[in-house]
Amino acid sequence: MILQQRLQSEFNLGTGDYRSSLDIPLLGAIFTLMVIGLVMVSSASMEIADSLYQKPLYIIVKQLVFVAAGMGLMVGALVLPVKVVHRFSWLALFMSMFLLFVVLFTREINGSTRWIPLGIFNLQASEAAKLMIVIYMAAYLDRRLDEVRTKFSGFFKPLVILGTAACLLLLEPDLGSLVVLMSAAMGMVFLAGAKKMQFVGIVLVLLALIALMIYIEPYRLARVTSFLEPWSEENRYGSGFQITQAQIAFGRGEWLGVGLGNSLMKLFYLPEAHTDFIFAILAEELGLIGALLVLALTLFIAWRALQIGQRAEQKGMLFHGFLAYGIGLLYGTQALINMGVSTGLLPTKGLAMPLISYGGSSLLITCMAFGLLLRIDYERRLLNVEQTDKDGGRRDA
Structure with a gap:
């Protein structure tokens, strides 16, 4: 009710206009995944929470707090004009580089320095930085669109910024976030209309660099080796252990699952069951049908974001459109990589499943991003209403 009054007072819209101003299917898909995430975190975390904290509900209570905070950030982003x-x-951009630099001097956890302690929770710097860099990229494409489409310099300049961010991410190290960020940024440049040959050339160079980074780091190479042969005697109880246990979880789930709360693999068989590999637990308890439902909702959200971007771009709202593209690509890439890792289709990466996995940083930043996305579509619909009132034509969806 408060949000409705705020939006109505800001734009002087009536009740009918307000109800048509938010993308209800998108909002419904987001909330559905958040609820599924809460249920699965609750199911997958009780044993580990009891073991670590002697409180079975410790992790789910924290996740509920993160969800409440995330909803607040979503509403805050929704009422913030995109022009701001x-x-x-x-x-x-400055804050993203600052976070990626500061995190290098924090305490090492599991061989990485990825978290900045803020007292009430640890902020994963790369999660915030990815969204901030996408915001800057959208602004750059808005300002330099002609140069990006016609000159190599327009294509090359953002690569300097991305290269700096890449170096900082590799120092953590966090190759997974680097892949997600590069995929989103390159996707934005492609959708902005960059020359195809330049785009293909840069993508090939980036793929070669990623392959080199995997080759020169023994632990990354071990992950690729275990991904190719996870069931071998050498890898089954070593670097391929998580993959094999996740595949067992999928196999046990069959079509309809073993039932909510009845997972066997979450009982300390599958490491990171409530974070990186929660999709495997979901498939075990809810079966192939439940996994396909989550996949369908994920694809719908990513597709809807790209559709929102296209519609905004067609209205001449270039920053709105490019930012929507970036948000959709960030979310879709990270979610699909997480699913690919859980199913054994991709090498192991330490990436959370957005809206599903336990963790404050991912949930808070994802909610903020979706608030921006809803705001982008809101302003595009508002412009469409104004143009319809002026021209007397048909209003788009």
């Missing part, structure tokens, strides 16, 4: 985000895009 555009105006401070340079600050977003």
Whole structure:
């Protein structure tokens, strides 16, 4: 009710206009995944929470707090005009580099320095930085669109920024976040209309660099080796252990699952069952049908974001459109990589499943991103209403 009054007072819209101003199917898909995430975190975390904290509900209570905070951030982003985000895009870039630099001096956890302690929770710097860099990229494409489409310099300049971020991410190290960020950024440049040959050339170079980074780091190479032969005697109880246990979880789930709460693999057989590999637990308890439902909702959200971006771009709202593209690509890439790792289709990466996995940083940043996405579509619909009132034509969806 408060949000409705705020939006109505800001734009002087009536009740009918307000109800048509938010993308209800998108909002419904987001909330459905959040509820599924809460249920699965609750199911997958009780044993580990009891073991670590002697409180079976410790992790789910924290996740509920993160969900409440995430909803607050989503509403905050929804009532924030996109022009304000555009105006401070340079600050977003500065803050992203600052976070990626500061995190290198924090305490090492599991061989990586990825978290900045903030007292109430640990912020994963790469999660916030990815969204901030996408905001800057959208502003850059808005300002330099002709140069990006016609000159190599327009294509090359953002690569300098991405290269700096890549170096900082590799120092953590966090190759998974680097892959997600590069995929989203390159996707934005492609959708902005960059020359295809330049785009293909840069993508090939990036793939070669990623392959080199995997080859020169023994632990990354071990992950690829275990991915190719996870069931071999050498890998089954070593670097391929998580993959084999996740595949067992999928096999046990069959079509309809073993039932909510009845997972065997979450009983300390599958490491990171409530975080990186929660999709495997979901498939075990809810079966192939439940896994396909989550996949369908994930694809719908990613597709809807791209559709919102296309519609905004067609209205001449270039920053809105490019930012929507970036948000959709960030979310879709990370979610599909997580699913690919859980199913054994991709080498192991330490990436959370957005809206599903336990963790404050991923949930908070994802909610903020979706708030921005809903705001982008809201302003596009508002412009469409104004144009319809002026021209007397048919209004788009």
